[in-house]
Structure formats: structure tokens, C-alpha cells
Amino acid sequence: MGGQACVFYGAAEFSRDADFAILADAANLVRLGTALADLQADVVAVPPFESKYLRRGHAIHFRCQHAEAPGMRVDVMSVMRGVEPFSKLWRRRTTIELPDGTTGDLLALPDLVQAKKTQRDKDWPMIRRLVEAHYFQHRGKPATAQITFWLRELRTPALLVEIARRRTRLCRRLIPTRPLLAAAVARRADEIERALREEEIAERERDKRYWLPLKKELERLRHA
Amino acid sequence: MIQPEHVAEDEWVDWYRLTPLQRWLESERLWQTYLALGGSLDPEPDTQSPFFDARASRPRTAHGWTGVRVLRRRGI
Numbered sequence: 002m003g004g005q006a007c008v009f010y011g012a013a014e015f016s017r018d019a020d021f022a023i024l025a026d027a028a029n030l031v032r033l034g035t036a037l038a039d040l041q042a043d044v045v046a047v048p049p050f051e052s053k054y055l056r057r058g059h060a061i062h063f064r065c066q067h068a069e070a071p072g073m074r075v076d077v078m079s080v081m082r083g084v085e086p087f088s089k090l091w092r093r094r095t096t097i098e099l100p101d102g103t104t105g106d107l108l109a110l111p112d113l114v115q116a117k118k119t120q121r122d123k124d125w126p127m128i129r130r131l132v133e134a135h136y137f138q139h140r141g142k143p144a145t146a147q148i149t150f151w152l153r154e155l156r157t158p159a160l161l162v163e164i165a166r167r168r169t170r171l172c173r174r175l176i177p178t179r180p181l182l183a184a185a186v187a188r189r190a191d192e193i194e195r196a197l198r199e200e201e202i203a204e205r206e207r208d209k210r211y212w213l214p215l216k217k218e219l220e221r222l223r224h225a
Numbered sequence: 226m227i228q229p230e231h232v233a234e235d236e237w238v239d240w241y242r243l244t245p246l247q248r249w250l251e252s253e254r255l256w257q258t259y260l261a262l263g264g265s266l267d268p269e270p271d272t273q274s275p276f277f278d279a280r281a282s283r284p285r286t287a288h289g290w291t292g293v294r295v296l297r298r299r300g301i
Contacts, residue, residue, distance in 0.1 A: 005252075008248050008249055008252040009245045009248060011241055011248065013240060013248075013252070015255070016268075017265070017266050017268045017269070018266075046276070046281060062276070071266075072266040074266060074267070074268055097245070097246075097249075100246075100250075120273060120275070121271065121274060122273060123271075123273075130233075130237065134240075134241045137229050137241050138241070159227050159231065159232055160227060163226070163227050212275040215275065216275055219275075219278075223278065223280075
């Protein structure tokens with residue numbers, strides 16, 4: 002769900018770990034435990050590898066010792082703020098096949114964008130790149146669902162204005178869910194820019210509030 | 226119609242024009258170079274991450290360096 006997915010969809014993150022979104026049910030955790038044992042992976046920080054922490058929204062951090070992945074970090078999460086439950090993520094996933102026949106499952110782009118709406122500076126330019134890349138790749142003959150996604154998530158004023166000019170009615174319908182689209186209809190790029198900044202600040206604040214009790218729990222675990 | 230070069234820098238325009246698979250393979254190549262140069266697999270400390278622990282000890286590479294180092298720099 003992290004850097005590798007970002008690269009695939011058109012952004013670029015030189016991520017040194019592998020992040021996995023997983024289903025935190027008993028059977029799957031047994032399977033995960035087996036895979037981690039194969040990788041000779043140990044937990045490297047709090048919290049411990051227990052389902053209750055995954056279900057509460059924590060990440061579990063591992064480091065592999067296997068000869069083919071020495072020192073590689075693996076982070077596992079099951080619940081992410083603002084992101085749909087795992088069952089929906091799994092239904093919407095993108096499955097890729099690499100030239101050597103290896104397959105992998107990635108978060109769908111809309112889910113990855115949601116997951117990236119965090120308190121960290123580095124995630125926001127990433128969201129912009131991800132949606133821009135998708136727009137340029139698909140704007141030739143887009144489905145309504147794709148246009149709706151762009152209107153909800155684009156962070157590039159000029160592109161929002163371009164879509165609003167072509168799909169004004171759809172854009173107006175979405176104003177209640179994203180008020181800055183009113184400025185896109187009015188073709189006021191500077192106003193969109195301002196509203197995007199406000200949108201980001203508000204979202205980052207929500208993320209900080211969400212993490213407050215979880216960070217306290219991590220602190221308690223570190224001192225236990 | 227707005228073109229990628231109107232809203233993004235050249236290197237991003239080039240990146241957007243690759244297929245997802247080409248981007249994946251380019252990234253793999255970059256990884257191989259990074260590791261061949263002795264780059265560390267430890268994530269960069271991210272002070273904005275909710276998981277950041279300032280007191281956590283961080284393992285070192287076997288040779289004791291932090292990873293890729295600048296040996297010479299010209300200009301700024």
C-alpha cells in the first residue's frame with residue numbers, strides 16, 4: 002500500500018520498506034505469521050504482533066533476516082483512517098503481474114489516495130502526482146466514475162478548471178461534497194489554490210486527532 | 226487541453242508517460258543501484274510519522290556507515 006503502489010500509479014516514493022494492508026482475522030494472521038517466519042522477520046518496535054493492536058489501527062513493524070532480504074523492513078496495518086474496511090479494499094484491489102510471473106495486489110488508486118491523507122508533508126505532493134498521472138492517462142475517454150474521482154481528489158487547480166469547464170453539471174452536483182469545486186466552475190484558480198491548502202490543513206488536523214490516543218498507547222507500551 | 230508539461234516539471238512528465246509496468250521496472254533498477262552502492266534498508270527517520278520514536282535505537286550497516294554517502298560535492 003506504500004511506495005511500491007505509488008510508483009505503479011504514477012507518483013514516486015523511494016520507500017525503503019514494504020507496507021502491507023491485511024485482513025486481521027485469526028486464520029489470516031496465522032498465514033501472515035508463517036510468511037514472516039519464512040522471512041525470519043522479528044518485531045522491531047511497539048506494539049507487539051497481536052490482532053487487537055491491528056484492529057485498533059496500529060501498524061506492526063518487522064525487520065527480516067532472511068538471506069535474500071537482509072534488514073528489509075515490513076510494516077503491516079489492517080485499519081487506516083478514512084479508508085474503507087479491508088473487505089472492500091480487497092474487492093477493489095489492482096492485481097499486477099511482473100515479467101517474471103510474480104503477481105501482487107495493490108490498493109486501488111482511490112483507496113491509496115485516502116490512505117495518503119495523513120499529517121505528513123511528504124504525502125500531499127504524492128496525492129497530487131497520483132491523481133494527475135491518472136488524469137493524463139485516462140482523460141481521453143473517461144468513465145463518469147473516473148471524472149467523479151478526479152473532481153473529488155485532484156489537487157491541481159488548472160486541471161480542476163479544465164474538467165469543470167467540460168463537465169459543469171457533474172461538477173456542480175459535487176460541490177456539497179467538495180466546496181472548492183464552486184471556484185473551479187467559476188474558473189478562479191487562485192481561489193482553488195487557497196481552498197486546497199485549507200483542505201489539506203483540515204485533513205492533517207483530523208489525522209493528528211485520530212492518532213492522539215494511539216500515540217499515547219504506543220508511549221505506554223514503550224515504557225511498559 | 227492542458228498538457229502534462231503545463232502543470233508538472235520535465236522529469237515528472239517523463240515519469241507520467243511511462244506505463245505502470247515501466248515505472249515499476251525503473252524503480253527496481255534504482256533499487257539495485259542503491260543497494261549496490263551500500264544504501265541502507267533502514268527507513269529514514271520520519272519525525273512527522275505517528276510511529277516515530279526519537280529514543281529508538283537504529284541498527285547500523287555492517288561497515289558502520291549510514292548508507293550512501295556523499296564523497297565529493299561541487300558547488301552548492
